[in-house]
Amino acid sequence: MTEGPLLRVDGLGHRFGRVVACDDIAFELFPGEVLGVVGESGSGKTTLLNCLAGRLQPTTGQVLYDMRATGLSDVYGLSEPERRLLMRTDWGFVTQNPRDALRMDISAGGNVGERLMVNGARNYGAIRNGATDWLERVELDTSRIDDRPATFSGGMQQRLQIAKTLVVQPRLVFMDEPTGGLDVSVQARLLDLLRGLVGDLGLSAIIVTHDLAVVRLLADRLMVMRHGQAVEQGLTDQVLDDPHHAYTQLLVSSVLQP
Amino acid sequence: MTQMIRLEDLAKTFVLHLQGRTELPVFENLDLTVEQGECLALTGPSGAGKSTLLRSLCGNYLPDRGRALIRHDGEMLDLVAAPPRAILTARRLTLGYVSQFLRVIPRIPTVDIVAEPAVTLGMERDAARTKAAALLSRLNIGAELHALAPATFSGGEQQRVNVARGFIVNYPILLLDEPTASLDAANRDVVVDLILEARERGAAIVGIFHDEAVRKRVADRTFDLLPQQAAA
Amino acid sequence: MNDTVESSGKRPGDPAYNFGYLDEQTKRMIRRGLLKAVAIPGYQVPFGSREMPLPCGWGTGGIQVTAAIIGPQDRLKVIDQGADDTTNAVSIRRFFARVTEVETTEETSAATIIQTRHRIPEADLRDDQVIVYQVPVPEPLRQLEPREAECRKIHAWSEYGIMHVGLYEDVARWGEIARTYDYPVMVNTRYLAAPSPIPKFDNPKMTGMAALQLFGAGREKRLYAIPPYTEVTSLDFEDHPFTVQRWGESCGLCGAGDSFLDEVILDDQGERLFVCSDSDHCRKRREEGHRGALAGHEEIRALEQADPA
Numbered sequence: 008m009t010e011g012p013l014l015r016v017d018g019l020g021h022r023f024g025r026v027v028a029c030d031d032i033a034f035e036l037f038p039g040e041v042l043g044v045v046g047e048s049g050s051g052k053t054t055l056l057n058c059l060a061g062r063l064q065p066t067t068g069q070v071l072y073d074m075r076a077t078g079l080s081d082v083y084g085l086s087e088p089e090r091r092l093l094m095r096t097d098w099g100f101v102t103q104n105p106r107d108a109l110r111m112d113i114s115a116g117g118n119v120g121e122r123l124m125v126n127g128a129r130n131y132g133a134i135r136n137g138a139t140d141w142l143e144r145v146e147l148d149t150s151r152i153d154d155r156p157a158t159f160s161g162g163m164q165q166r167l168q169i170a171k172t173l174v175v176q177p178r179l180v181f182m183d184e185p186t187g188g189l190d191v192s193v194q195a196r197l198l199d200l201l202r203g204l205v206g207d208l209g210l211s212a213i214i215v216t217h218d219l220a221v222v223r224l225l226a227d228r229l230m231v232m233r234h235g236q237a238v239e240q241g242l243t244d245q246v247l248d249d250p251h252h253a254y255t256q257l258l259v260s261s262v263l264q265p
Numbered sequence: 266m267t268q269m270i271r272l273e274d275l276a277k278t279f280v281l282h283l284q285g286r287t288e289l290p291v292f293e294n295l296d297l298t299v300e301q302g303e304c305l306a307l308t309g310p311s312g313a314g315k316s317t318l319l320r321s322l323c324g325n326y327l328p329d330r331g332r333a334l335i336r337h338d339g340e341m342l343d344l345v346a347a348p349p350r351a352i353l354t355a356r357r358l359t360l361g362y363v364s365q366f367l368r369v370i371p372r373i374p375t376v377d378i379v380a381e382p383a384v385t386l387g388m389e390r391d392a393a394r395t396k397a398a399a400l401l402s403r404l405n406i407g408a409e410l411h412a413l414a415p416a417t418f419s420g421g422e423q424q425r426v427n428v429a430r431g432f433i434v435n436y437p438i439l440l441l442d443e444p445t446a447s448l449d450a451a452n453r454d455v456v457v458d459l460i461l462e463a464r465e466r467g468a469a470i471v472g473i474f475h476d477e478a479v480r481k482r483v484a485d486r487t488f489d490l491l492p493q494q495a496a497a
Numbered sequence: 498m499n500d501t502v503e504s505s506g507k508r509p510g511d512p513a514y515n516f517g518y519l520d521e522q523t524k525r526m527i528r529r530g531l532l533k534a535v536a537i538p539g540y541q542v543p544f545g546s547r548e549m550p551l552p553c554g555w556g557t558g559g560i561q562v563t564a565a566i567i568g569p570q571d572r573l574k575v576i577d578q579g580a581d582d583t584t585n586a587v588s589i590r591r592f593f594a595r596v597t598e599v600e601t602t603e604e605t606s607a608a609t610i611i612q613t614r615h616r617i618p619e620a621d622l623r624d625d626q627v628i629v630y631q632v633p634v635p636e637p638l639r640q641l642e643p644r645e646a647e648c649r650k651i652h653a654w655s656e657y658g659i660m661h662v663g664l665y666e667d668v669a670r671w672g673e674i675a676r677t678y679d680y681p682v683m684v685n686t687r688y689l690a691a692p693s694p695i696p697k698f699d700n701p702k703m704t705g706m707a708a709l710q711l712f713g714a715g716r717e718k719r720l721y722a723i724p725p726y727t728e729v730t731s732l733d734f735e736d737h738p739f740t741v742q743r744w745g746e747s748c749g750l751c752g753a754g755d756s757f758l759d760e761v762i763l764d765d766q767g768e769r770l771f772v773c774s775d776s777d778h779c780r781k782r783r784e785e786g787h788r789g790a791l792a793g794h795e796e797i798r799a800l801e802q803a804d805p806a
Contacts (some may be wrong), residue, residue: 037350088654110641117665119383125658131668131734153669186398199372202737206378242324245751253282260283 013038013211015079015247021054021066028054030237041205041212043226043243045219051235052215053183059213060100060181061090095122099172104182105164109156116152119170126175141170145200162193182214186221198224219262223247231255269438269469269486270299277317291317297488299495304470306480309490317471319440322471324352335359335438357385360437363427363444376411379429386434400429404455421447432459439463439470445479457482509569509598517564518596523547527565531711534722539684541635546718556589556614557715559631572600574608579616579774590748600673605777617699619756619778624725632714635721637681637691660732668737677742683730684723698741698757704729746771747792750775751782775781
């Protein structure tokens with residue numbers, strides 16, 4: 008494999024005042040890899056994700072991303088407009104609560120088409136076709152393209168958010184508990200969808216979750232976080248089936264078996 | 266003969282932090298080689314570490330020391346030191362693994378579960394499904410079951426789905442963990458035939474076969490694992 | 498700019514008030530803001546909007562701009578929805594007459610400053626004229642992006658696609674871009690601006706206009722400007738291009754077929770009449786001899802005497 012990493016993280020840490028949220032995180036992510044970050048509440052995983060995704064400047068360390076034009080570049084060394092452009096072209100971010108990312112008073116089609124329009128699309132027909140296409144891909148009824156998200160169920164809103172995020176064909180997608188808060192059967196179908204899309208589009212992704220079943224299904228690699236530290240990292244099935252660290256063993260043994 | 270697997274000074278001890286840091290040594294100073302076209306049977310009493318060794322050979326378990334080299338893409342790849350993406354590529358292209366338990370990705374039809382490894386390698390989906398169906402039929406899983414998810418299948422049926430999934434691609438290395446357990450005589454014979462065919466085409470095979478008759482038919486040699494002393 | 502109060506030696510207007518009502522420092526502050534606005538066409542310049550003798554929402558922004566630039570030699574025209582004789586136009590004209598004693602006029606071509614609410618006059622304006630627009634909401638993105646900080650970033654980095662989302666919604670819902678007034682424009686190919694609630698019919702007049710266009714929003718405390726001969730384009734889609742309103746009728750009084758028409762209900766039976774919204778334009782055409790279909794009609798003569806809206 009001669010291709011370099013898509014993302015390189017060095018000595019990344021963030022503190023809020025005296026509280027250390029995450030500390031000394033380091034890894035490389037290669038194209039097509041899905042990294043799961045698991046931890047319980049307070050582990051620092053969400054802070055980490057925000058630092059990685061350009062949303063929160065870390066107090067220490069670097070996040071380097073392989074920019075198309077300039078190669079590995081410090082994400083926080085970019086100017087704000089450059090970073091904003093990156094975040095709506097090469098990157099995507101799926102939040103736990105789709106209502107945080109959707110415009111609730113704009114139609115589904117308008118939501119999906121928004122990023123296309125911000126990136127310069129000026130043909131209504133083409134924008135609408137693109138939106139329809141993506142609604143199909145996330146298995147939403149395309150006849151609802153003009154309906155507002157407020158009329159959708161939670162699972163449908165999450166699918167809409169995924170469509171809105173993937174419409175620009177990003178290379179790297181960050182997800183924060185993408186199936187959290189949804190009914191079990193809805194979660195299951197959504198995970199199937201994500202798994203399919205990640206595979207089909209060759210996406211790289213970093214998924215933060217507390218749910219080990221989600222990482223087993225979606226992630227190639229796993230990072231276990233506790234009190235802001237990455238206590239164990241490796242191949243997903245290896246970390247879950249042969250956990251070395253005490254905390255990982257605790258986590259794995261705590262999962263309820265139905 | 267080309268060396269396909271080489272284990273050097275391999276050691277594995279489980280540390281159970283939740284049980285007062287109990288240490289369970291499995292093996293140490295383990296050296297082993299397997300050539301192309303050779304079938305090696307791991308033997309030894311229950312708990313001796315046969316499954317552990319097999320899982321270490323596909324990266325599912327991580328040894329503490331030593332090297333676990335497999336021939337992948339023309340080079341020897343050390344599974345102990347390799348990054349996750351290298352191990353995943355090796356599993357896609359080189360390593361076939363038939364385990365005792367089918368950890369199913371739910372809601373996927375049986376024929377697609379079996380076809381998946383071939384599709385991942387670039388085979389056209391319909392062609393892969395056809396091949397999968399043929400293999401399932403050979404293993405006496407009727408066509409009416411192909412479209413169903415295997416969650417409700419019997420133990421023996423699930424085992425045969427596992428086997429089919431391991432044999433749909435001509436892997437250079439095959440790891441088989443009790444492939445004939447839960448199978449009746451007729452199906453056992455089918456699996457033995459599959460193993461022999463694989464050996465014939467040059468696959469290096471490492472397997473655990475509790476059934477002595479099966480072992481005698483497929484294995485060229487055996488490797489005995491002795492139980493280690495548990496830490497006091 | 499015309500002579501200041503100091504240099505002319507005379508102090509016109511009501512002695513209880515400074516010339517133009519505002520004190521000199523305030524006028525200077527507004528002029529500085531206007532200079533900045535002219536230097537950055539379409540960019541919203543914050544300014545210290547003052548208490549005026551009429552409430553916000555009644556044109557205080559436009560009045561402050563006019564008060565800052567008006568001088569004794571100016572001739573002021575004030576229109577509201579195109580007419581000089583609606584209540585608001587009359588009040589504002591009287592206000593300036595009282596605090597400046599400048600000449601006022603209803604003739605577009607005779608004015609040096611035209612303060613307007615919701616219309617651009619039909620007559621072409623000249624490079625010695627200034628048009629001052631009254632603006633309720635200066636931020637064209639307001640309905641789509643409620644966060645002020647985010648709006649400023651959008652303007653700073655020209656990330657204007659979000660405005661097209663609004664237009665997309667129109668086409669999705671109505672089959673066409675439905676907004677007919679305050680139609681968003683790109684000024685000088687750089688800043689997205691709200692032209693104020695003029696009908697989209699008037700948007701094409703803005704581009705390349707010889708007169709200076711100044712915009713004042715009193716409640717929102719913003720000034721902006723379009724210098725003479727600046728490019729102003731209305732937003733649209735490639736496959737849904739910008740179009741102006743058209744009527745099947747022409748003006749019942751002067752026969753104009755190409756001006757913006759108001760609809761007037763004549764009686765309880767629903768008799769209606771279309772007349773030019775721009776009263777000065779209509780009057781001029783009639784003076785030149787143009788006649789509309791209903792020009793000689795009894796009721797129209799009565800209406801004319803009562804000054805049609």
